[in-house]
Amino acid sequence: MIALAGTIGAGKTSLTQLLADHLNSQAFYESVEGNKILPLFYKDPKKYGFLLQIYFLNKRLDEIKASYGNDLNVLDRSIFEDALLFKLNADMGRATETESDIYSSLLSNMMEELPDQVHQKAPNLLITIQVSFDTMLKRIKKRGRSYEQLANDPSLYSYYKNLNERYVNWYEQYDESPKMLIDGDKYDFVEDEQAAQQVLKMIDAKLAELNLK
Numbered sequence: 232m233i234a235l236a237g238t239i240g241a242g243k244t245s246l247t248q249l250l251a252d253h254l255n256s257q258a259f260y261e262s263v264e265g266n267k268i269l270p271l272f273y274k275d276p277k278k279y280g281f282l283l284q285i286y287f288l289n290k291r292l293d294e295i296k297a298s299y300g301n302d303l304n305v306l307d308r309s310i311f312e313d314a315l316l317f318k319l320n321a322d323m324g325r326a327t328e329t330e331s332d333i334y335s336s337l338l339s340n341m342m343e344e345l346p347d348q349v350h351q352k353a354p355n356l357l358i359t360i361q362v363s364f365d366t367m368l369k370r371i372k373k374r375g376r377s378y379e380q381l382a383n384d385p386s387l388y389s390y391y392k393n394l395n396e397r398y399v400n401w402y403e404q405y406d407e408s409p410k411m412l413i414d415g416d417k418y419d420f421v422e423d424e425q426a427a428q429q430v431l432k433m434i435d436a437k438l439a440e441l442n443l444k
């Protein structure tokens with residue numbers, strides 16, 4: 232399967248739809264609106280940080296299993312990014328070292344590839360959308376989910392800034408599968424049809440290079 236990656240508001244959900252339509256495959260979304268723990272986490276990250284990660288881990292594995300059937304199915308977020316978010320939260324004192332260790336070992340246990348399994352769990356391709364901090368803030372504001380708004384909680388500014396910065400390194404170090412980067416500032420594939428076509432063309436070329444299309 233193809234997994235999208237990128238910071239909050241990068242455009243993963245939109246590109247997932249665009250790409251699945253283009254490839255005539257299935258899109259898999261993790262419903263943010265139906266996530267009851269997320270608003271609790273934003274209100275009290277220390278209390279709900281670990282629970283939220285376990286919730287996401289479970290959901291992402293569900294998505295991976297559901298999408299096995301076709302190498303071109305598209306997932307709106309990769310399971311591997313959650314570790315980045317959790318590490319950030321742990322570094323901010325919102326999770327204990329024990330929670331962080333248990334999470335890491337659970338993730339690697341869940342994602343271990345077994346010798347005779349027919350389908351791999353890692354994606355065939357990871358597509359990361361990279362956006363500047365400025366774009367990230369604009370998109371979060373435009374989308375307007377109340378618990379994500381800086382106006383309601385100014386302390387989110389440093390959380391978002393730190394997260395955005397960490398994504399650069401995370402992408403460089405990611406080695407679970409082939410990968411590619413889309414410049415989400417340069418290509419506004421949501422508002423600009425021409426940009427959308429250019430992005431799809433780049434992805435097609437990468438899929439051809441990997442013999443997936």
Ligand SMILES: Nc1ncnc2c1ncn2[C@@H]1O[C@H](COP(=O)(O)OP(=O)(O)OP(=O)(O)O)[C@@H](O)[C@H]1O
Pocket residue numbers: 237238239240241242243244245263269283284287308312313314316317379
């Ligand atoms: N592992 C995680 N730990 C903490 N918060 C998370 C985690 N994964 C997602 N979130 C939160 O869930 C919300 C939705 O995140 P996500 O980036 O998946 O979708 P999105 O913001 O709709 O992105 P896009 O616009 O790229 O589709 C955000 O508020 C994000 O901070």
